Structure formats: structure tokens, C-alpha cells
Amino acid sequence: MTIARTTRLILTFYSGFAIASGGITVAAGGLFAAYGLSMIAALFWLKVITNAVLWYFINQVKRKEYYYYHNLGLSKKVLWGSALTIDFSLFFLTLIALYHCL
Incomplete structure (x- = not known):
């Protein structure tokens, strides 16, 4: 699987709760x-607590979507690890940008 395809799949997964x-x-x-x-x-x-609530909600509602990603070669750990890395990176970049602007 190519990096572009993997990135697109991870971003598709993240867009569900972005x-x-x-x-x-x-x-x-x-x-x-x-x-x-x-x-x-x-x-x-x-942020940590709300991400935990989102994780629980997504796992309950989109349980069957994991089969789709698994069939394409992405595990739950890869999906959530990547999505949370993106999410926390955006969170910290926002706070850093605000700190430098204020």
C-alpha cells in the first residue's frame, strides 16, 4: 500500500469526527x-477527556467500518494512533500560534 493511499484512508477515518x-x-x-x-x-x-468520549462514541457507532479499513490493511491501532496524532498536533499548533499572537 502506498503512503498516499494510507494517508488518504487515515484522513477519511479522521474526517468522521474532525x-x-x-x-x-x-x-x-x-x-x-x-x-x-x-x-x-x-x-x-x-482535550484528552473529550477525545476519550469521541473514541467511545466512534467505536459504538462505526463499529462495522473497521472491517473496511482492516480489509485495506489498516488496523484500529494505526487508525486511532494516526488520527489522535493529527488531532493533538492541530491542538498544540493552535495553542502555540495563539501564544505567539497574544
Whole structure:
């Protein structure tokens, strides 16, 4: 499997919950802009907890979609590891950008 195809499949999987996760990132960015560095630990744990809730929800609702990805050579661990890496990278890049702008 090529890197482009794997990346496309991972992004397709991530797009299933990117809006919800992006909304949490935007809300966290707003709180960070309002309260500054004093909120960083609380925002991190907010992101972790909401990702755990999203993980549970996605596993319940889209259980059969894992067969599709498995047949294409991607395991649950690869899907979730990659999606969470993308998600937390966007989260931290947002906070870093806000920190440098404020």
C-alpha cells in the first residue's frame, strides 16, 4: 500500500469526527486566549477527556467500518494512533500560534 493511499484512508477515518474535535480545539483556543497559560493543564485534560468520549462514541457507532479499513490493511491501532496524532498536533499548533499572537 502506498503512503498516499494510507494517508488518504487515515484522513477519511479522521474526517468522521474532525468537526467535533475541531470544535473542542476552537473552544480551547478561545479559553486559552482569554485566560492565558494558567489554563494550559485544564485545556490539555479537556482535550484528552473529550477525545476519550469521541473514541467511545466512534467505536459504538462505526463499529462495522473497521472491517473496511482492516480489509485495506489498516488496523484500529494505526487508525486511532494516526488520527489522535493529527488531532493533538492541530491542538498544540493552535495553542502555540495563539501564544505567539497574544
